[in-house]
Amino acid sequence: MFVFNDRQDRDRASDGVSRYGVYLRRYPKLFASLDEDGTVTGDPAVFAAAAWQVATSPVMAPPYLGWTAERLQSVALTHSEVDSALIARVLFAVPRPSALASVAGFGDWDRGDRWNRGYHIPYHDRLSRRPAMLTTTLLAFHIPAAELHTPADAPERLTVADAKASVKRLAALLDARCAPVLVALDGLGVAR
Template sequence: MNSHSDTSTAPFWVDGDYDRDYASDGVSRYGAYVRDRLDTTFAECWDDGDSPAFRLAEFAAAAWRTATGPVMAPGYIRCHSRVLGAQVERSTWDGSLIASVSLVAPWPAELARSAGWRRGLSWRDWPTELRGEGHDFVHPSERDVTESPFLQASLALTFPVPLDRMPSAPAGPRRDVVGRARQTVQVLAAELNYIVRPVLDVLDGRRPR
């Protein structure tokens, strides 16, 4: 996942320019994906028997799922190259919203200091490739693995996402779903950045903000 020069330190951001420039309808790629999924991904958002908070969490999860891979490639939401994955789902415990984010991380200090576990092999960390103005983390290729083994460490962050700053969920599948979905994923990106960005700053050698 690539990072751009003006967003290179942000874990998540909306790529509105690409979304507009490559839209099949001339307006929004994301909007087209949302409309195509009103009866599938978004189908559970319109159940009148659910509470408003429950429907909002379900709508937010559906909006995020649609804005990211593998549904959209590239996604409407773009990610820093340290981000291996980011899911937003409604909790089956209480209906709240839960985020799960995995990040590329350095080796744990205990492993980095020790050579006993290496069995004489030249283990390598996450590989990187030059892309744009910087280097992005990538998975090793099959050829890479034939030449040396890799130990790829990662961090898993799991945390609640508040709903009080989200726009309300649409009342039905024909009630400005696209506009509300776009607003929702923008808020979600900001909420995830609030938690994830300080961790990313430390991993990249910056003072946490």
């Protein structure tokens, strides 16, 4: 479901090494430890959320980390209030539920074209002619810190290797948790 643009990361790097690394150096405060002593956090949940934020749009455009699941609208990460964990909120476009199927006068998701596939909010010109009813489902997951990548180079330094390992591990965890939902939606031939 997720893709990593490693080749573009090297080929488009202004420092000759890693474009993602350049962006990481622009946002060191996202990785600051809670001790406020200038060190990099060793907390896997805090580190993963920061690494994900930098790796995705709108911070990186084009992003280091993208996704291929057409229904995926967004991934939001927050820190658990009860333990050292991430709370992941993953939003998917879904078909209109049967309770709303009989409500007339609304358009649906714009499905794009062969170059811009996915489920998109219709452009303003289409909305000016017809409102849209865009239904989604929100999946929320508790991801314990023990399941996440622990940054090896923290607290001394922020490294591209740790950041990439962190986003790749988190992507794998989210992929495993979201796959059954995508299979249920797309595997049954549900088009809208």
